[in-house]
Amino acid sequence: MSSTRALMQVLRARLGAADPLPPPAPAPEIPPPPHYVFPSPQMMGRYAEKASAHTTALVGIGHVGTRYATDVVLQFQAELAVAHQAVATVLPEDWAASQGLIGLQSRVTSHRQFLLRPDLGRRLSDESVKALRDKAQKGVDVQPILADGLSAVACMGSGMDLLRHFTAACEARGWKVGTPMCARYARVWLEDEIGQEVGARVAAILLGERPGLGTGDGLSAYIVHEPRIGKTDSDRNMMSNIHARGTPPAQAAQKLAMLVGAMLDQRTSGVGLDLSSLAAELGDAAARAPRAPQQRVRLVEVKR
Amino acid sequence: MSILEPIPPTVLSVRRIHAAHPSLLRSYGADPERHASLGLVTCDQDDPTYVALDEATKHAKVDVVFAKSFYAGSAHASGRLSGEILGVIAAADPDEIEEGLRALVRCLEHDACFYRADEKGTVAVFPHVIASLGHYLSREAGLPAGTSMAYLVAPPVEATIALDAALKAADVRAAKIFPPPSETNFASAWLAGDLVACEAAALAYAEAVVEVARRPREDR
Amino acid sequence: MQLSATIRGTTWRFESVKEVLAKANPPKSGDDLAGVSARDAVERVAARAALSQLTMSELRENPVVPYEADELTRLVDDTLDDQAFRAIKNLSVGQMREWLLDTKTTGPVIRSISAGLTPEMAAGVCKLMSNLDLMVVGAKCQVVVRANNTLGLPGRMSSRLQPNHPTDDVQGILFSMREGLCYGCGDAVIGVNPATDTAESTAEILKALDEVTTRNRIPTQNCVLSHVTVQMKALDLGAPMGLMFQSMSGSETGNRAFGISVKLMDEAWDKMKRLGTTRGPNVMYFETGQGSALSSAAHHGADQVTLEARCYGFARRYKPFLVNTVVGFIGPEYLENGPQITRAALEDHFMGKLLGLPMGCDACFTYHASMSQDELECLKVLLGAAGCTYLMSLPVGDDIMLNYQSTSFHDIPSVRMLIGKRPAPEFDAWLSETGIMDGDVPGERFGDPEVIR
Numbered sequence: 015m016s017s018t019r020a021l022m023q024v025l026r027a028r029l030g031a032a033d034p035l036p037p038p039a040p041a042p043e044i045p046p047p048p049h050y051v052f053p054s055p056q057m058m059g060r061y062a063e064k065a066s067a068h069t070t071a072l073v074g075i076g077h078v079g080t081r082y083a084t085d086v087v088l089q090f091q092a093e094l095a096v097a098h099q100a101v102a103t104v105l106p107e108d109w110a111a112s113q114g115l116i117g118l119q120s121r122v123t124s125h126r127q128f129l130l131r132p133d134l135g136r137r138l139s140d141e142s143v144k145a146l147r148d149k150a151q152k153g154v155d156v157q158p159i160l161a162d163g164l165s166a167v168a169c170m171g172s173g174m175d176l177l178r179h180f181t182a183a184c185e186a187r188g189w190k191v192g193t194p195m196c197a198r199y200a201r202v203w204l205e206d207e208i209g210q211e212v213g214a215r216v217a218a219i220l221l222g223e224r225p226g227l228g229t230g231d232g233l234s235a236y237i238v239h240e241p242r243i244g245k246t247d248s249d250r251n252m253m254s255n256i257h258a259r260g261t262p263p264a265q266a267a268q269k270l271a272m273l274v275g276a277m278l279d280q281r282t283s284g285v286g287l288d289l290s291s292l293a294a295e296l297g298d299a300a301a302r303a304p305r306a307p308q309q310r311v312r313l314v315e316v317k318r
Numbered sequence: 319m320s321i322l323e324p325i326p327p328t329v330l331s332v333r334r335i336h337a338a339h340p341s342l343l344r345s346y347g348a349d350p351e352r353h354a355s356l357g358l359v360t361c362d363q364d365d366p367t368y369v370a371l372d373e374a375t376k377h378a379k380v381d382v383v384f385a386k387s388f389y390a391g392s393a394h395a396s397g398r399l400s401g402e403i404l405g406v407i408a409a410a411d412p413d414e415i416e417e418g419l420r421a422l423v424r425c426l427e428h429d430a431c432f433y434r435a436d437e438k439g440t441v442a443v444f445p446h447v448i449a450s451l452g453h454y455l456s457r458e459a460g461l462p463a464g465t466s467m468a469y470l471v472a473p474p475v476e477a478t479i480a481l482d483a484a485l486k487a488a489d490v491r492a493a494k495i496f497p498p499p500s501e502t503n504f505a506s507a508w509l510a511g512d513l514v515a516c517e518a519a520a521l522a523y524a525e526a527v528v529e530v531a532r533r534p535r536e537d538r
Numbered sequence: 539m540q541l542s543a544t545i546r547g548t549t550w551r552f553e554s555v556k557e558v559l560a561k562a563n564p565p566k567s568g569d570d571l572a573g574v575s576a577r578d579a580v581e582r583v584a585a586r587a588a589l590s591q592l593t594m595s596e597l598r599e600n601p602v603v604p605y606e607a608d609e610l611t612r613l614v615d616d617t618l619d620d621q622a623f624r625a626i627k628n629l630s631v632g633q634m635r636e637w638l639l640d641t642k643t644t645g646p647v648i649r650s651i652s653a654g655l656t657p658e659m660a661a662g663v664c665k666l667m668s669n670l671d672l673m674v675v676g677a678k679c680q681v682v683v684r685a686n687n688t689l690g691l692p693g694r695m696s697s698r699l700q701p702n703h704p705t706d707d708v709q710g711i712l713f714s715m716r717e718g719l720c721y722g723c724g725d726a727v728i729g730v731n732p733a734t735d736t737a738e739s740t741a742e743i744l745k746a747l748d749e750v751t752t753r754n755r756i757p758t759q760n761c762v763l764s765h766v767t768v769q770m771k772a773l774d775l776g777a778p779m780g781l782m783f784q785s786m787s788g789s790e791t792g793n794r795a796f797g798i799s800v801k802l803m804d805e806a807w808d809k810m811k812r813l814g815t816t817r818g819p820n821v822m823y824f825e826t827g828q829g830s831a832l833s834s835a836a837h838h839g840a841d842q843v844t845l846e847a848r849c850y851g852f853a854r855r856y857k858p859f860l861v862n863t864v865v866g867f868i869g870p871e872y873l874e875n876g877p878q879i880t881r882a883a884l885e886d887h888f889m890g891k892l893l894g895l896p897m898g899c900d901a902c903f904t905y906h907a908s909m910s911q912d913e914l915e916c917l918k919v920l921l922g923a924a925g926c927t928y929l930m931s932l933p934v935g936d937d938i939m940l941n942y943q944s945t946s947f948h949d950i951p952s953v954r955m956l957i958g959k960r961p962a963p964e965f966d967a968w969l970s971e972t973g974i975m976d977g978d979v980p981g982e983r984f985g986d987p988e989v990i991r
Binding site: 015016017018019021022023024025026029031032033035 | 320321322323324369428429430433445446447448449513517520521524525528
């Protein structure tokens with residue numbers, strides 16, 4: 015064997031060519047890729063613009079490789095953060111009192127337990143049962159209950175507004191409305207025990223709904239006739255998407271009062287309730303109707 | 319792929335003629351008085367084959383009677399088995415041919431070869447060092463058998479610049495210089511000196527070829 | 539039958555096979571909610587040790603809901619393939635795990651015994667497996683089905699395009715659908731969850747989807763995921779239905795809460811075979827998900843993994859084209875966080891494939907579960923590597939109607955390129971024709987919804 019191969023090995027190493035990868039090519043000039051932005055109108059593509067008249071889905075957003083542009087990522091992460099923040103927020107213990115409401119709590123004792131044990135969120139704690147007996151007016155026509163549900167942010171946001179409008183709408187119809195109250199760690203079915211305890215003909219729980227992407231301020235209302243423990247979902251009527259961009263609280267309160275009226279007249283609620291004569295006025299609230307789309311707003315503003 | 323990796327030659331045919339016809343022997347440069355058997359090899363790299371033929375003469379009683387490169391190289395071969403060179407060794411009997419072919423093929427498969435001078439493999443260099451010449455190349459180079467020699471090949475412009483670098487890099491003298499074009503459009507040089515000087519010359523040659531391949535236009 | 543095990547001198551005894559199965563489960567908030575989970579990690583391992591000794595025969599003889607009390611148990615037992623069952627009946631659950639993992643046990647071999655397995659057997663062996671075990675066996679299983687496309691071939695991963703809209707605005711649905719198609723999504727099905735559960739609206743949406751797929755000659759199948767009875771009426775209205783859909787539960791009472799029964803599904807399947815528009819032979823689409831039985835108090839004291847397997851025992855009767863587990867949709871009271879959702883996804887895929895179903899997965903979370911977007915993206919790659927037949931796909935993964943986070947249009951080509959997989963062959967060819975894809979890389983029209991007319 016000649017020494018040639020060994021010599022070339024030495025030379026390769028000396029020239030840096032023995033590295034597993036050859037030295038990088040000189041850097042090319044890198045022009046910035048186009049921005050894809052939702053929903054800033056001046057930057058929106060033609061497809062996104064046409065689609066936005068029909069859907070809030072993020073379409074026409076383009077791509078970089080097979081992934082999202084940075085603007086899309088930031089908008090998406092901001093929407094996600096808003097939803098997660100709404101879920102994580104706990105209603106302060108003294109919030110009810112600060113609003114002049116009777117403060118109640120379910121059997122749940124922590125936020126994690128609230129998420130994991132819906133059964134405990136449907137029943138009142140012993141102290142709350144006692145508080146109810148001591149402070150709440152009994153034998154009422156309608157018992158409104160404000161509650162945190164899955165968004166304390168929504169409850170603290172437009173909750174009082176909805177409660178006041180709803181109470182006023184009921185009183186305007188001549189019904190006896192129960193003492194205003196607010197329940198912590200509450201699931202929908204908690205209205206059954208509360209309504210039963212105060213002897214209400216109808217119970218209406220107004221609570222924060224499960225946040226969606228970019229939204230955490232929506233309230234839902236669930237109404238039940240002859241509330242008592244053991245009622246199921248088919249016994250209730252509901253209305254969702256109550257917030258400034260959906261159905262505003264004042265308008266929602268009128269529709270909810272209409273629903274209560276129908277229940278008091280027909281002495282039933284849920285699947286048995288006939289809303290055909292009210293369908294036009296109720297719109298979304300006329301049972302199981304689809305929800306109006308949430309509007310998407312630009313959450314991230316960056317100065318360039 | 320990175321630079322200075324071997325480009326292994328492909329041996330395309332290895333055949334023997336135990337008792338060749340005298341006319342054939344004569345026309346291929348053999349002497350019917352001394353030679354009866356022939357060994358034939360084709361390969362896709364010519365210069366490694368010249369080195370390997372010389373290697374054969376060091377391991378067996380064989381003569382290299384015929385060795386010619388084909389025009390324009392193996393990329394334009396006349397057939398699947400042609401490659402760019404036919405080498406013929408001749409001997410008195412088949413056993414010597416066998417021994418010679420063994421050394422020849424071993425040299426092609428494990429030793430002499432071109433190397434990549436750029437990442438893409440579009441420039442090749444042959445910076446081979448022979449520690450001790452056999453009687454074939456010593457005759458061709460006009461050097462005593464046993465001398466050390468650097469056998470250097472590259473494409474025309476690379477070869478020209480690299481040869482200058484090699485001559486200046488060590489105490490070597492030019493035994494033969496073949497300016498371009500060779501049959502295969504390369505250029506080559508045979509430099510003689512002691513082994514250390516030949517190695518230094520081969521290194522300088524290879525390095526210069528790589529450098530030219532990387533920066534072909536000094537004006538940019 | 540041995541229902542006990544000893545760990546460090548302490549002997550753990552269990553009352554029933556059902557209890558062993560439940561306590562052998564990895565932690566799930568839904569099992570805690572049902573009160574059937576192991577007290578601690580040591581009892582969990584003890585239950586697994588006891589489970590590993592039970593034979594396939596013993597699991598068949600001890601279904602978690604009794605034969606007399608449940609039509610699903612009867613359906614499974616009455617239609618079990620005897621020859622296939624005899625081949626494996628003497629294996630213990632521990633031996634079954636090892637046999638499945640053995641290199642010599644290839645996809646075709648597993649397929650040959652699949653019809654002899656009950657859901658309890660699939661669930662049992664699942665509980666002895668780690669996540670990577672589940673992936674290794676899941677990837678081996680072969681389930682190939684055909685409607686218009688052929689799904690489940692080696693080297694392929696498909697996707698459902700899910701262009702939902704909160705008010706069923708047909709134009710809005712089509713905008714999302716076109717966007718998804720130009721990212722190479724939709725070869726499994728273009729499937730819309732309707733907001734309004736009526737035959738008329740189901741038919742209207744199907745007609746709109748069909749117009750686009752016909753005009754653009756897209757080899758796929760369409761579906762509107764309304765209740766099966768609604769879809770039967772839509773078929774009567776002449777709706778061009780590519781696949782018939784229904785959600786399923788793991789017990790007779792659970793299915794009653796969904797408004798279905800074996801008899802009803804038999805009728806629905808029969809009708810679909812006559813009136814559906816795809817070439818078949820597989821024309822049904824089912825969705826399942828751990829926790830659904832408990833949410834309607836129909837769990838009979840069993841754990842949610844075993845009940846999930848029982849859905850597959852029901853589904854396989856109808857030789858479905860698609861089955862998927864909507865794994866994180868149900869909420870944290872059943873699957874609390876990323877690890878639980880990830881585990882459930884791999885379990886469901888494994889059990890479904892083992893029982894011979896073309897399993898897909900809706901890798902997703904609701905915003906009140908503890909799972910991050912990064913964890914969800916990882917899960918999609920795990921599922922792809924485990925041979926999952928198809929994933930969902932939505933605009934940025936956001937379902938604007940059902941309010942949860944799933945797989946996005948952009949995720950599908952990303953996962954395919956990462957793990958070296960392609961869409962169903964018929965759809966693959968169409969993508970190349972349109973220029974959306976150029977072989978296995980994005981083509982000139984990739985991400986351009988205007989390519990769909």
